[in-house]
Amino acid sequence: MTLQQIEIFNTLTRKKEKFVPINPPFVGMYVCGPTVYSDVHLGNCRTFISFDLIYRYLVHAGYKVRYVRNITDAGHLEGDRDEGEDKFAKKAKLEQVEPMEIVQKYTLGFRDVMRMFNTLSPSIEPTATGHILEQIEMTKQIIASGLAYESNGTVYFDVEKYSQKNNYGLLSNRKLEELLEGTRELGGQDEKKGRLDFALWIKAKPEHIMRWPSPWGSGFPGWHIECSAMSTKYLGTTFDIHGGGMDLIATHHTNEIAQSQACNHCEPVKYWMHTNMLTVNGVRMSKSAGNGFLPMELFTGNHKLLEKGYSPMSVRFFMLQTHYRSTLDFSNEALQASEKGFERLMNAVNTLEKLKTSEKSSSDIKPLHAKCYSAMNDDFNSPILLAHLFDGVKIINSTHAGTETISKEDLDLLKKTFHDFVFDVLGLKEEESASNNDELANNLMNLILEIRNEAKAKKDFSTSDKIRDGLAKTKISIKDSKEGTTWELQK
RNA sequence: GGUCAGGUGGCCGAGCGGCUAGGCAGAGCUCUGCAAAAGCUCCUACAGCGGUUCAAAUCCGCUCCUGACCUCCA
Incomplete structure (x- = not known):
């Protein structure tokens, strides 16, 4: 079939634009997936269901889509500003298991839920821990381009230096000065040079379990670098669609753009799409x-x-x-x-x-x-x-x-x-009910309905109504029509 | 405080200059032994106040209210 002409609301320009893939009919789409340290809640599900709709329609419309959705299984810290405890480590301590057991448990749970919602699996579902090398490599390149620096085993992205030649607040529509206003003053003991600087690589404290060797010592990747590294690896330095929840615009996606731009020297994404909150x-x-x-x-x-x-x-x-x-x-x-x-x-x-x-x-x-x-x-x-x-x-x-x-x-x-x-x-499907998958129930119901129809034929309505009312009490509703009588379990 | 979204009928939600979605609920009728389902009909709203326009829910201004982001969260 011919490709449909689709219009997409692009967060970058804040208006609807004609969708023109970089290399039609191929489309690269990256969606920020869940952090698997706890059960997904319904709000998370909404985003993934929205992108499932988008993915399904693009495929239906004739595009060949490579849909990448990551699983974040490392690197996220509790609290703010590159401090605090690793979420996985915290949960693991709480449940007295290995961090990777936490990851496994909630990854499987997430997939089960996605299956129940009848979402299609992404083409690639990469994990952060599976791409540590790529993240280290990307961090090295950003340092080489002069936009990141190492400080006591932690590597920071230099936002103010980046802003000299790039618009850091492009996606969130914010000016650097405004952003600076919202941050605290740096204290003398800070490792960061700039107030907006964020970590690409974080030095592991002695008690930290999830750690990897790097040129800057033993540590783990920062919050945002995984998406830049994995999207670049599987979709290229510039790809068509990047999506996620609206809450990711200001920090996560803003930093993602900065990292990718600093590393690859081009705009990473043509169309940014963001879903609203539940x-x-x-x-x-x-x-x-x-x-x-x-x-x-x-x-x-x-x-x-x-x-x-x-x-x-x-x-x-x-x-x-x-x-x-x-x-x-x-x-x-x-x-x-x-x-x-x-x-x-x-x-x-x-x-x-x-x-x-x-x-x-x-x-x-x-x-x-x-x-x-x-x-x-x-x-x-x-x-x-x-x-x-x-x-x-x-x-x-x-x-x-x-x-x-x-x-x-x-x-x-x-x-x-x-x-x-x-x-x-829309990805809707018929839900299974006892009326079509339980042979015993079917046989019983056929017999009951036969008796009822015989009663009806004899105009013995007290018997036929007794059957119907009795069934209603056990949550079975029946409908008479010209073609016969059907039944179903009430929801 | 800064930035940005919104406020639509009983409820949920589209639309975003003229043709006034859709779902659910409610009322009446048809069908049916009665129900249910289905059909038909009805209920016709755009926070408030000004302004622009031949014409505004839709554009502009002000006011009120709500929410989000600015700190981890889809």
Whole structure:
């Protein structure tokens, strides 16, 4: 198929731009992944689900995407300013295990959650500890270019010197003077020369377990260098898309640009994309705020703010109903609305297979098909896409009810539209229920429904209603239609 | 304090100069033995105050409110 013309909101320019890959149809996309020292919370998941949508659409639109998402398993410190404890070491001490056991546990947990949300795996999922050499090499090159210096075993990036020839605050739209205002004065004992300088390599204290030899002694990499090193290694010195949460703009991505620029002497990224935050009662969900939801809590409903559990696909649908650059507020009501909406959409997808065709169509499917593409081409506007798909749902249900007609040709296009967008692009899927995967339940239910239909045929409605009410008490709902009676487990 | 986003109907959320999405909830009707599902119809909002315009939820100004970033966090 021909490539779709997509517009992407670029954080660099703060406006939508035509997406023109450096080397079409190939696209390189790097997304900052999780730091695996604890369970991912729902806010993290939102970002990865957003980029899953973006990845899926780019692939659907005909691009050959190399999608790289890192696993941060080293180098992050508690607290600020290159001091404090290593997060992994802290957690390991707490759980009395090796730091790498922490890494393993939460990496596997993260992948499980991503699988439940039906996200596609990245093409490459590199780890920080697997790329220590690359990070050391990059640090050496930055020192060689004169933009970093070693001080007592720690290597710092010289932000003020970098700023003489580059715009350090390019991505965050801040001036150096403004940034300097927000920092403290350096004390006499500081190793750093400048207040904004940040560490590329950090000297390990004696008790530090995760450490590697380097030209500057035994230590570990700084906070930001892993992404620069790994994106350069797998996508080149300049690549198409770099993504992450909006909270990474000011520090992490700003420093990433500076490092890559200092090392490779070119702008590392053409399009910077940032997803907005998930909020709870208007406040950002975060680990430090203690208002984080774990995916499993949401699925099971085992959380004090939840009335019930919600399935992974309902949650995915909930997130897709909001544009990735808007904040999304989390509430029982909103989740319940999404659950119902998702169900309606999936019911229509099933009904689609049963539709009978006519000579002529009473509505035109081609515009609907085109509008779905327009929605996604406009900076991946999934809420608009869903609105169009619900127009399609109405057509499907009306045709099924006999108030509309559809031709063979239009039905084929409608099916293709739904399959492409619901499954391939939005990444939604039918959720398993007892009604389609449990043979015993099926056999029992068939018998019960047969008895009920016999009662109905004899107009013995007290018996048929007794069966229906009894089933309802065990969370089984049944529906009578012209084609027969169906059943399903209530959510 | 600095920087930047927002404030849309009962709720969630698109739109961002004229055609006034969509989902959920609510009301009525059709279908049905009754339900459920589905269909049809109704409910029509853009924080406030000014201004620009033939025309503003959409542009400009002011006011109020909320949030984010500036410190680890997607």
